[in-house]
Amino acid sequence: xxxxxxxxDALNYIKDGDTLLVGGFxxxxxxxxxxxxxxxxxxxxxxxxxxxxxxxxxxxxxxLVSGNLKKAVGSYFTTNRDAVEAWxxxxxxxxxxxxxxxxxAIRCGGAGIGGFYTKTGIGTTLADGKEQKVFDGExxxxxxxxxxxxxxxxxxxxxxxxxLIYDHTARNFNAVMATAGEIVIAxxxxxxxxxxxxxxxxxxxxxxxDHVVLNKYVKKGGVYVESI
Amino acid sequence: xxSQSERIKIAKRVAEELSEGQIVNxxxxxxxxxxxxxxxxxxxxxxxxxxxxMGPTPDDENVNMDLISASKKPITMEKGxxxxxxxxxxxxxxxGHIDVAVLGALQVxxxxxxxxxxxxxxxxxxxxxxxxxxxxxKRIIIACTLQAKDGKSKLxxxxxxxxxxxxRANILVTEHAVFKFTNTGTELIEILSDISMxxxxxxxxxxxxxxxxxxSSSKITK
Numbered sequence: 037x038x039x040x041x042x043x044x045d046a047l048n049y050i051k052d053g054d055t056l057l058v059g060g061f062x063x064x065x066x067x068x069x070x071x072x073x074x075x076x077x078x079x080x081x082x083x084x085x086x087x088x089x090x091x092x093x094x095x096x097x098x099x100l101v102s103g104n105l106k107k108a109v110g111s112y113f114t115t116n117r118d119a120v121e122a123w124x125x126x127x128x129x130x131x132x133x134x135x136x137x138x139x140x141a142i143r144c145g146g147a148g149i150g151g152f153y154t155k156t157g158i159g160t161t162l163a164d165g166k167e168q169k170v171f172d173g174e175x176x177x178x179x180x181x182x183x184x185x186x187x188x189x190x191x192x193x194x195x196x197x198x199x200l201i202y203d204h205t206a207r208n209f210n211a212v213m214a215t216a217g218e219i220v221i222a223x224x225x226x227x228x229x230x231x232x233x234x235x236x237x238x239x240x241x242x243x244x245x246d247h248v249v250l251n252k253y254v255k256k257g258g259v260y261v262e263s264i
Numbered sequence: 265x266x267s268q269s270e271r272i273k274i275a276k277r278v279a280e281e282l283s284e285g286q287i288v289n290x291x292x293x294x295x296x297x298x299x300x301x302x303x304x305x306x307x308x309x310x311x312x313x314x315x316x317x318m319g320p321t322p323d324d325e326n327v328n329m330d331l332i333s334a335s336k337k338p339i340t341m342e343k344g345x346x347x348x349x350x351x352x353x354x355x356x357x358x359x360g361h362i363d364v365a366v367l368g369a370l371q372v373x374x375x376x377x378x379x380x381x382x383x384x385x386x387x388x389x390x391x392x393x394x395x396x397x398x399x400x401x402k403r404i405i406i407a408c409t410l411q412a413k414d415g416k417s418k419l420x421x422x423x424x425x426x427x428x429x430x431x432r433a434n435i436l437v438t439e440h441a442v443f444k445f446t447n448t449g450t451e452l453i454e455i456l457s458d459i460s461m462x463x464x465x466x467x468x469x470x471x472x473x474x475x476x477x478x479x480s481s482s483k484i485t486k
Contacts, residue, residue, distance in 0.1 A: 062336040114390035136354030136396035156399040159430030206330035211349040258327035
């Protein structure tokens with residue numbers, strides 16, 4: 037069994053109007069190759085769930101430029117001025133979610149939990165219109181779980197079964213998004229034989245991963261660059 | 265604009281508040297200067313993008329942009345560091361496992377309620393982990409200038425900027441003074457510059473107690 041597919045074939049699993057969970061914190065742990073494929077496609081009206089929208093013209097920022105996006109759900113968009121501009125012009129809907137609530141909502145989505153109560157947001161405008169409930173004398177707000185039609189994530193290595201390991205803080209939202217997509221596509225720097233990853237180091241078990249694609253970028257000086 | 269020496273003064277004073285062995289999350293800006301002033305005191309820095317045991321900036325040749333801080337700057341790992349995903353990271357933050365969060369602020373009210381994520385009238389497009397930390401850290405220290413760029417006090421009677429939550433800060437450290445917050449209001453606990461008590465009252469407009477104030481500047485008396 038081998039889950040490796042061509043990067044261009046990954047688009048067969050994504051359609052207009054889908055909700056995509058996209059891994060990454062800034063550009064770290066972002067599936068750059070898959071995002072390039074999407075930016076070059078005619079797939080439109082995507083809702084993207086991701087902590088940020090990359091940077092101007094980079095990572096998810098490319099999809100903003102190429103017009104694939106309808107809506108972004110995440111915690112921090114001000115680092116990409118294109119996102120701010122698109123929102124001002126009414127070209128992009130934005131739903132702002134505290135980072136911890138975002139992570140937990142995706143975790144719940146992957147765990148078959150419909151929603152959860154949290155103290156984060158109590159007393160802020162982000163709690164407006166949300167159900168409140170008191171547990172042990174403290175007030176919590178209800179947040180709904182988040183699931184995706186497709187998760188596109190980035191890992192360091194996969195084995196052919198789809199077990200994944202990550203590079204340092206590039207794990208960020210990837211591991212939890214691996215659990216919450218109807219279809220999960222992992223972009224990796226290297227694919228190895230089953231048994232080459234030690235069970236002690238595997239972070240994402242293969243049960244969550246449907247397809248694997250190879251990253252076309254290579255790391256030089258600690259940064260991913262176009263391979264020549 | 266605050267001078268670097270004043271930023272350092274704030275960072276040094278906050279460093280005094282931290283204790284050996286604590287788990288600490290540092291926000292962006294002035295809080296990132298604190299590790300330089302801890303001396304022999306060992307604290308463990310948590311970075312919300314998935315690291316406990318954050319070390320200093322690496323040499324250029326050891327930069328890996330997949331080992332970064334929450335400010336997206338390259339970092340290193342200390343011995344004993346651990347890596348985890350965002351959901352585990354916020355279990356630490358929201359579950360009350362972080363001893364101290366040191367955060368910047370736009371405003372703090374007289375009871376310690378914080379505004380640190382949004383400016384009224386401007387687009388609100390970033391919150392990050394700020395309000396998770398406010399809701400979940402065991403102790404909250406605010407490190408910021410006493411006045412905003414327009415000269416207005418950041419310590420205020422009532423917030424005019426959007427609140428970061430009903431959870432209150434424990435102390436506020438500025439370049440001029442350190443304030444403590446209690447259920448009854450603000451208490452001035454230390455003066456760090458040659459500012460006069462009158463001037464401090466004038467700038468803030470907040471009624472604060474000062475029965476046990478420590479004067480750390482040689483130029484003035486109580």
